[in-house]
Amino acid sequence: MTGLNLHPDRALATPVYLQLYQRFRSAIAEGRLRPGDRVPAVRALASELNLARGTVEAAYQLLIGEGYLQPRGPAGTVVAPQLATHAYAAVAPRSAPSAVVDPGRHDGLAPPPFQLGLPALDAFPRKLWNRLAGHRLRSITAAGLGYPPAQGDPALRAAIAAYLGISRGIACAPEQVFVTAGYRGALDLVCRSLQQQGDACWFEDPGYFHARDFLRGAGMRLVPVPVDEDGLRVADGLALAPDARFAVVTPSHQSPLGVSLSLARRLALLDWAGARGAWIVEDDYDSEYRYHGRPLPALKSIDREGRVLYTGTFSKVLFPGLRLAYLVVPPGEVERFRHTAEVFQQYCPALLQATVADFLVQGHFGRHLKKMRRLYAERRGHLVDALHATLGDRLRIDLRAGGIHLLARLPDGADDQALAASANARGLAVLPLSGWIQGDDARRGLLLGFTNIAGADEARRLCGRLRDALG
Structure with a gap:
């Protein structure tokens, strides 16, 4: 690690964890960190840079998720040895990923926990839908083509x-x-x-x-x-x-x-x-x-x-x-x-x-909406109860009369983007409120979708992962 400057520039608007992420990426791309090199432990680097452990952890999780670092348990974390087979040094580092998870970005797999903008996909009447679509296909006319x-x-x-x-x-x-x-x-x-x-x-x-x-x-x-x-x-x-x-x-x-x-x-x-x-x-x-x-x-x-x-x-x-x-x-x-x-x-x-x-x-539409209102009220209740039980007064829940997401408030000026990045590095899909703000609004919070949380046990488990991410 000799000659590697990881000290963040606090005058920059870029969050500190993203600065760390970028510097590790640059060091790997430029060959200053080689495949197999061991990187400092989270606690040690946080102490050296006078940072919160969660900040360093968020940067490491992004690097691990992209395949640049590889955790090895008690042996520590190293630069991924697999990079030795690629021309990694010749590739300029890509721009840092946004901490705002795109709720419209899907890969055809099951949605990640807390994904916004989705209805309950498990509760959609697929058999009925397929029957209606099948009838339309079977009765199509030449004009319909x-x-x-x-x-x-x-x-x-x-x-x-x-x-x-x-x-x-x-x-x-x-x-x-x-x-x-x-x-x-x-x-x-x-x-x-x-x-x-x-x-x-x-x-x-x-x-x-x-x-x-x-x-x-x-x-x-x-x-x-x-x-x-x-x-x-x-x-x-x-x-x-x-x-x-x-x-x-x-x-x-x-x-x-x-x-x-x-x-x-x-x-x-x-x-x-x-x-x-x-x-x-x-x-x-x-x-x-x-x-x-x-x-x-x-x-x-x-x-x-x-x-x-x-x-x-x-x-x-x-x-x-x-x-x-x-x-x-x-x-x-x-x-x-x-x-x-x-x-x-x-x-x-x-x-x-x-x-x-x-x-x-x-x-069918009216009956489906009636069913979904009952289901979403129940699932929202499960998430609210789990958040209160797991995180207590660390988050303040804005419970509104409707909608399919919750806003969990943080203290004004909190780094909700760093917290969201830490959560998302653990497989969650949390959106920071600040990503929706254009002006000088100091309000901060985390946006959580609840429609695809199947029950109380799942809500508690997911809130436990969120608690771990928040540190």
Whole structure:
């Protein structure tokens, strides 16, 4: 280890554990650490660098997970001997991995524990679904082999319009409904239809980072607007960018804090959009899952001037492999969006659209949601109980009325990214709250999905792994 400088630079914004990770990677790539070389023990290196053991452990676990280091029990940890057979020294180190685990990143295997954004895959009625899809396949006609309508299957659009009228209080015709390839497909349709160069967009802070990245890539100028217990702070948006042309919001269950947009702020947001001719994109991603009281009405249901573009998804209520979502546009914008859909067709698979339509029309969807609400309330309770029993007051649980994830609060300013990295190096899929924040918000926490935690025993076991990761 002679000549190897591992002392972190605390003036850098890069977390200390990632600095350690990068320096070990560079040393291995440049040949300063050779295959088989022993690296310092976690305790010894932490003492030498005056760091917490958990910080060094997080760096080591990342290196072990990528195959650069190899633990050998009492013999310590060494640079992986297998690297001797590769031209490792000639390869520049890759950029350090983000501590934010991508909840949309899947490998076709079982989801890792605490994965966000997934329904209970074990509870989906696969036999029923296969029967409905099989019937559609057996009854396909020659006409059904052609290109599907760019706006979506007519039967599915009619079923969605009927469902929204009953469950979300949205009065819309099937002609206003566009079926898209996931939520980002809906955002793409909005941007291609309405966005102009340099448009400003209010964006919740913290807010859904996949939407944030997509909109930035589409050329939107995002204006982070703080969120508090009453949701988006509309007055702050008016102060920061009164002339914005868009606002992207999650009013029923804010992503990721879980709060609901108050009625006063809903009305203020609609007043601003009406006065400015701005567009509000309402992402109603998991409003079906509410465990206390009835689901809140959609913002779109009180939109009298046609300024709300409403989006929903089947990823959270059925399964994400469908890649099906939908967008409801005001009547006066149907032709504009229809033209865009014809030019930039997403062509969601016709078989899947038809099967979802049958699932809705035949009443299976309503029964499935009722079953899932009961199941998720139970699984959420198991996780909350296990967190309290295992971690006590180290985490403060924000228990909201609905949703399919929990926010476990940490002290303001805590390094939630390092803690998430340590947990994820142990096979968990924990997201740090700070990864969803754009501004100076000091709130910190860990986001935990609970839908695929099968029972109380599994919840306790997983919380034990989380406790070990937090140190």
